[in-house]
Amino acid sequence: MIHLLRGRLSALVALALMVAPALGARYGAGIENSQWYLSESVFDCTLTHDVPSYGKAVFRHQAGKELSFYLESGNRLMRPGRGQLIVEAPAWRPGSNPRSIGHIDVDESHRPVTLDARQSMLIIGGLLEGMAPTLSRQAWYSDESIRISLSNINFARSFESYRSCVASLLPVNYDQIKRSRIPFTSGSTRLSNADYELLDSIVLYVQADSTVERVFVDGHSDSIGSRINNRALSEQRANIVAEYLKEQGIPEDRLTVRAHGDQFPASQRAADNRRTTIRLQRQGGRPALQRANSTYIDDANG
Incomplete structure (x- = not known):
């Protein structure tokens, strides 16, 4: 039995040594399979790029937020920690120095890299220059580097849309x-x-979101x-908002x-309690609770 276990262990170690160097590699689409896919609505704009054998690279801009970028993969290829972001020439365009x-x-996580608007725009700038933005980090199971390149x-054309x-x-x-x-003031x-302006934004959203x-x-x-x-004053405050x-x-x-x-103070400060609150409820959302005296209490205090 001991010899059998030792044999299996040796086989696993050998397999690990064979797999580890393979992970020190570049992942990226070539000329023949480079595609960018746009998903669009008034709520969200998403530009997705398939990275063969790795996963996806995604630019996303949600309504009310700034642009972001993330990598998505079902495999843990990069070791957690600090990596590098560079812009370099693609394989079919040698000669430019990387920066x-x-x-x-x-x-x-399954989204190992998430970047803010500034770095996202730098990646976009590199792509528009005809370069290949590349994210690199040490491999999970070896000391070699994993490089994710965007084509x-x-x-x-997709970026214009x-x-x-x-x-x-x-x-x-x-x-x-x-x-x-x-x-409201006293x-x-x-x-x-x-x-x-706030109420106009609420109207725009409600008219766009059928849920x-x-x-x-x-x-x-x-x-x-x-x-x-x-x-009476609280009723007037609610009515003026509802009428608009x-x-x-x-x-x-x-x-x-x-x-x-x-009845439902938000705090001990009088100024915090002079208010009208607006709450949106989507289909399937939790309905308002109701007391025996028929006074709705769900979110009544804002």
């Missing part, structure tokens, strides 16, 4: 707009220019003064308007 454009951080072949998509993105995404708050029901089935508008007040007056949303095109049957007076 470094910064470090990259590699982690253990500029067919990039420029990508730019058009980005120009048509909504100003906000769902996570940014699903819960919003409009503050005793006031007036909306500011910034409030109108939003309900918009909750909740008016609140501080506890200064009588409860009767505070309830209706005027801009949100159907009345998708609006739920509620007034809470000083």
Whole structure:
């Protein structure tokens, strides 16, 4: 039995030694198989490049966010840690000296590399110059280097369509707009220019996203003064917001308007409690809870 185990162990070690050097390699598309694929909507623009035998390289621009870039792979080829990002000439265009454009951080996830807008634009600049941006890091199972190269072949045409998509993105995404708050000064029901801009963004998003089935508008007040007056004031604050949303095109049957007076303070500061909150609910989202006295309490305090 011991001899059998030793034999199997020796075979595994030999296999590891054979595989490890193979991982110290360059991965990238050639002239014959370099493609860039655009997925576009008003919510998200994604430009994807298949890297044969590795995975994908993706530029993504979500509504309300900056451009980002990431690598995606089902295999752990690069060791976690700090790698390099360079721009070099592709194999079919020798002669240009490579230039470094910064470090990259590699982690253990299926998206081992994620870059911010600045580095993403540097990669795009290199591709538009006809170069091959390359991300490199030590291999997971050896001391050699793993190099992921992006091909500029067919990039420029796809990038033009990508730019058009980005120009048509909504100003906000769902996570940014699903819960919003409009503050008021003491005793006031007036909306500011910034409030109108926020409400316009909400309208644009709701009109674009057919999965939003309900918009909750909740008016609140501080506890200064009588409860009767505070309830009336909170109702006015909710109504002024709801009326504007209706005027801009949100159907009345998708609006739920509620007034809470000083019942649900957001904090001990009076200024924080003078507010109207707007919450979007998508299909299948958690419905509002309801007390025995018929007062809705889900997210009523914003």
